[in-house]
Amino acid sequence: MLKINNLHASVEDKEILKGINLEVKAGEVHAIMGPNGSGKSTLASVIAGKEEYEQTEGEIIFDNEEISELEAEERAHKGLFLSFQYPVEIPGVSVTNFMKTAINENRKAKGLEDMPAKDMLKMIREKSELLDMDRKFLSRSLNEGFSGGEKKRNEIFQMAMLEPKLAILDETDSGLDIDALRIVSNGVNKLKTKDNAVLVITHYQRLLDYIVPDYVHVLLNGKIVKSGGKELAHKLEEHGYDWIKEELKAV
Amino acid sequence: MELKDKLISSFFAFEENVDVNSDIHNIRSAAMKNFESLGFPSKKEEDWKYTSLNSVLKEDYSIFPKKEDAIDYKDVKKYFIHDIDTYTVVFIDGIYSSHLSNTTHDKIDVCLMSSALTKDKYKPIIDNYFNKIAPATSLNSLNTAFSKEGAFINIPKNTLADKPIQILNFSTGNESALMLQPRNLVIVGENSHVQIIERHQSLTENSVFTNSVTEIYAEKRAMVDYYKIQNDHSSASLIDSTYVDQKGESNCSVHTFSFGGKITRNNLQFFQNGERIDSTMKGVTIIEDKQHVDHNTLVHHIEPNCESHQDYKGIFDDKAVGVFNGKVLVEKEAQKTNAFQSNNNILISDKATINSKPQLEIFADDVKCSHGCTIGQLDEDALFYMKSRGIPAKEARALLMYAFANNVLESVKIPELQKRINKLIANKLNVNLGFDL
Numbered sequence: 001m002l003k004i005n006n007l008h009a010s011v012e013d014k015e016i017l018k019g020i021n022l023e024v025k026a027g028e029v030h031a032i033m034g035p036n037g038s039g040k041s042t043l044a045s046v047i048a049g050k051e052e053y054e055q056t057e058g059e060i061i062f063d064n065e066e067i068s069e070l071e072a073e074e075r076a077h078k079g080l081f082l083s084f085q086y087p088v089e090i091p092g093v094s095v096t097n098f099m100k101t102a103i104n105e106n107r108k109a110k111g112l113e114d115m116p117a118k119d120m121l122k123m124i125r126e127k128s129e130l131l132d133m134d135r136k137f138l139s140r141s142l143n144e145g146f147s148g149g150e151k152k153r154n155e156i157f158q159m160a161m162l163e164p165k166l167a168i169l170d171e172t173d174s175g176l177d178i179d180a181l182r183i184v185s186n187g188v189n190k191l192k193t194k195d196n197a198v199l200v201i202t203h204y205q206r207l208l209d210y211i212v213p214d215y216v217h218v219l220l221n222g223k224i225v226k227s228g229g230k231e232l233a234h235k236l237e238e239h240g241y242d243w244i245k246e247e248l249k250a251v
Numbered sequence: 252m253e254l255k256d257k258l259i260s261s262f263f264a265f266e267e268n269v270d271v272n273s274d275i276h277n278i279r280s281a282a283m284k285n286f287e288s289l290g291f292p293s294k295k296e297e298d299w300k301y302t303s304l305n306s307v308l309k310e311d312y313s314i315f316p317k318k319e320d321a322i323d324y325k326d327v328k329k330y331f332i333h334d335i336d337t338y339t340v341v342f343i344d345g346i347y348s349s350h351l352s353n354t355t356h357d358k359i360d361v362c363l364m365s366s367a368l369t370k371d372k373y374k375p376i377i378d379n380y381f382n383k384i385a386p387a388t389s390l391n392s393l394n395t396a397f398s399k400e401g402a403f404i405n406i407p408k409n410t411l412a413d414k415p416i417q418i419l420n421f422s423t424g425n426e427s428a429l430m431l432q433p434r435n436l437v438i439v440g441e442n443s444h445v446q447i448i449e450r451h452q453s454l455t456e457n458s459v460f461t462n463s464v465t466e467i468y469a470e471k472r473a474m475v476d477y478y479k480i481q482n483d484h485s486s487a488s489l490i491d492s493t494y495v496d497q498k499g500e501s502n503c504s505v506h507t508f509s510f511g512g513k514i515t516r517n518n519l520q521f522f523q524n525g526e527r528i529d530s531t532m533k534g535v536t537i538i539e540d541k542q543h544v545d546h547n548t549l550v551h552h553i554e555p556n557c558e559s560h561q562d563y564k565g566i567f568d569d570k571a572v573g574v575f576n577g578k579v580l581v582e583k584e585a586q587k588t589n590a591f592q593s594n595n596n597i598l599i600s601d602k603a604t605i606n607s608k609p610q611l612e613i614f615a616d617d618v619k620c621s622h623g624c625t626i627g628q629l630d631e632d633a634l635f636y637m638k639s640r641g642i643p644a645k646e647a648r649a650l651l652m653y654a655f656a657n658n659v660l661e662s663v664k665i666p667e668l669q670k671r672i673n674k675l676i677a678n679k680l681n682v683n684l685g686f687d688l
Contacts, residue, residue, distance in 0.1 A: 072639045073639075092654030102637075105642045
């Protein structure tokens, strides 16, 4: 589903990603772990198509298409979704109206008519229940004054609405208390099917107790230096990243 | 002939058609003298520093349109808020159109300045209220000199106007260039309530220069909500001067929606003559090309315990120019004043300009006054966030602009009008946002 080959990316001429290789297949959950500054969020942003990041080398193949040259919205139309680490506050646009716009723009890109209002409301109701969201929440301005937990829940709500093929969750656990973490991961797990995939980007192993990965990759200094199963996450939680650095030095 | 000279000589012709022995005419003659000595404002004056009328004044305007011109309602229906019942006062090239209007004298007067200025029964009202608060600036004096027609709205005390009132000024383009000088007077008695919508609309690309003056008097505990829709052709210029005199515990708001026109200048002044008065002025300006919108506001806090709220939002594209000059004057006696002012602007293009100048003059010591002014671009992070949800750049921009202007719209109290303005904004931004604006 997603194949990244030798991906290099820089921001303001500073190289941050230095040759990433990664393959995510349908039905899989991958986790990317790494210390602060290792390039985790940059990787998420580059895949999603953020313009400030310049992809200097390599390719990103999504659903058999090289997407490096596509705009962020075109990537979204193909079924890519990024759950933001810091969702942006947009005063004056309600969650519902934002979602209506997003859904209908995605439909337009596929040559479909706007979703009938009745169906839209039904879908919004179903998906908001999945995330245990209050109805009042939906009429509030997007992310404005939301708590950390509410913001993340709202991200996953959007994911539920848009039904992406690949969801990248960037530090979705940061700012969440244990109840919110449970609700959010429960939502992600319910949305998981054999036809879609999830890429979890996280600093801590905590989230991976709830969203269990098939593969764990360690990102250090812009490169994936180690990959393994979910037990790798536990090892990192216990021992930190230093042992990997030592291993690398030894090589 | 220069426009000023033409106006001076036209005044003699004007006098042939009005009663020159009336009190009103003394006011007109004095105003004409004042205009003669002042002339049109120039950029040398502080208040006109950022707005030049030169390009407007150089046209050869007809001062008196030749004849009343009938327009079919179906051709102009779209300019009315037509999905609700309203009183309407409609002028075509400055002349009252009875077939498009729906006036009344039942409990309230919604009628014509021409009757108010000439009929004996209105004389006490005219003596009391006409030309009492509009300062004798050159443009106001010019309007006063030629004052003859406009809307006259008189709501007696303890009366709720049963439906909103629309004032529409159409220009047909039958003249290659036309100057209009409507004069409105609105008197709202104690405990009374009225909602008014005003619009100036040219129907062709021929030049129109409208110099409009409106005086509004809100007696004790009166409520007045006034909405101005400015969405004209880029050949139409408008000077809208509106003055509001408020007595104790009255509550007045003026919303100005400026979406188009060549040069639009809004002079809006509130005078608080009483305690516990609330004055609100809000505006949304969305313009492009070489359009120019200038908001020049004043709130004069004269007595204690009053509030004023100013909230102006502007979005400027291409080479559009915006001006905001907002003055808050708090007299020494006006203790416990709460005065808020904000002016937020977004520049879409690097060639667009906004000149924002808040002016606070505070002579009382126990007051709460705040002002804020921002000039920015659309938030790139917000744009990326929207794009990552599949919303293309153009729609994302429009949604952000809509959101930016939205809180001003929320305070529009007539739902159908709110819907209409939402629609105007959507059209203006040229998007379908997938939900009912």
